[in-house]
Amino acid sequence: MERQKRVVRPPQQERSRKMVARLLASAGELFLERGYDRTTTNHVAEHAGVSVGSLYQFFPDKAALLTALQAEWGRKLHTALDAALTGEAEQLPLEQLIDRVLAVHVMLNQNPPGLLGFLYTTPGAADQQHSPTAITLHERIARLVEARGVPMSAARRAVVTQLLGHIVSALYYVGGANGPTNGTLVRETKQALLAYLRTIEAPPRSRTGFEPVA
Numbered sequence: 001m002e003r004q005k006r007v008v009r010p011p012q013q014e015r016s017r018k019m020v021a022r023l024l025a026s027a028g029e030l031f032l033e034r035g036y037d038r039t040t041t042n043h044v045a046e047h048a049g050v051s052v053g054s055l056y057q058f059f060p061d062k063a064a065l066l067t068a069l070q071a072e073w074g075r076k077l078h079t080a081l082d083a084a085l086t087g088e089a090e091q092l093p094l095e096q097l098i099d100r101v102l103a104v105h106v107m108l109n110q111n112p113p114g115l116l117g118f119l120y121t122t123p124g125a126a127d128q129q130h131s132p133t134a135i136t137l138h139e140r141i142a143r144l145v146e147a148r149g150v151p152m153s154a155a156r157r158a159v160v161t162q163l164l165g166h167i168v169s170a171l172y173y174v175g176g177a178n179g180p181t182n183g184t185l186v187r188e189t190k191q192a193l194l195a196y197l198r199t200i201e202a203p204p205r206s207r208t209g210f211e212p213v214a
Contacts (some may be wrong), residue, residue: 020047020058024072027065028115032177036066036122047051066122067132073108073119074136080104081140094201097144098193105171114177121172127155150202160200167192 017120026048030039045052059065084100092100109116119133142161149160170189171179179185 016058019048019050019054023050023059024065024069027062028069028118029112031066031069032112032114032118036062041065066119069115070119070122070132072117074133076108077104077116077133077136078140080108081137085140085144087212089172091204094197095190098190098197101168101173101193102180102186103192105168106186109178109180113181117172117175117177117179120169121177133173134165134169137168138162141165141168143198148202149200163196164193167196 009128023044027039027044030043030047034043039062040057041059042052044065045055048055059068081101081104084104085097089097089100105116105170116133120131120137121134122131132199138161141164145157145160145164149157152160167189170192171185173183175185
């Protein structure tokens with residue numbers, strides 16, 4: 001069944017907004033606990049303490065719940081990555097920059113444990129290869145590659161971005177939903193990112209217009 005891309009209507013009142021937030025939190029918890037396929041809208045409504053009719057006022061089916069969760073966590077990932085990487089951070093040494101990206105995944109995937117990983121690896125409604133949450137990361141990586149990479153064509157930059165996104169994705173595809181808690185996996189992911197990025201990173205002068213300080 002094709003996943004819906006929208007809720008029936010956005011909540012207008014504070015009470016409705018709180019109910020929607022409760023429904024989304026319940027959906028995330030149950031998707032992790034029972035699995036997406038074994039979770040129903042009845043399960044979500046009961047867990048959230050509302051009637052299934054109230055759920056259907058905002059979400060036509062559980063696919064809409066998944067889409068809304070992925071959009072919400074895509075925004076969280078976008079905000080956290082921007083806070084970690086924007087401005088002067090983009091000029092940090094490569095190793096520190098990678099540490100910041102991985103730290104965002106470790107932090108967000110802890111509360112609740114594994115939800116970011118689940119949403120990241122579950123295909124979304126509009127793109128059956130990547131979830132909206134994963135697309136958010138790819139867009140941020142593309143900006144960094146454009147800012148710090150050697151001059152390259154748009155086609156090559158797109159390939160580089162996809163490869164880097166897949167390396168970061170190893171946190172979840174190799175380690176499962178709780179992959180970012182695996183210290184060995186995080187370290188190996190960092191080494192893979194370093195090895196690849198060092199082959200495409202532009203020298204500081206070509207990025208900033210100034211000679212690097214010795």
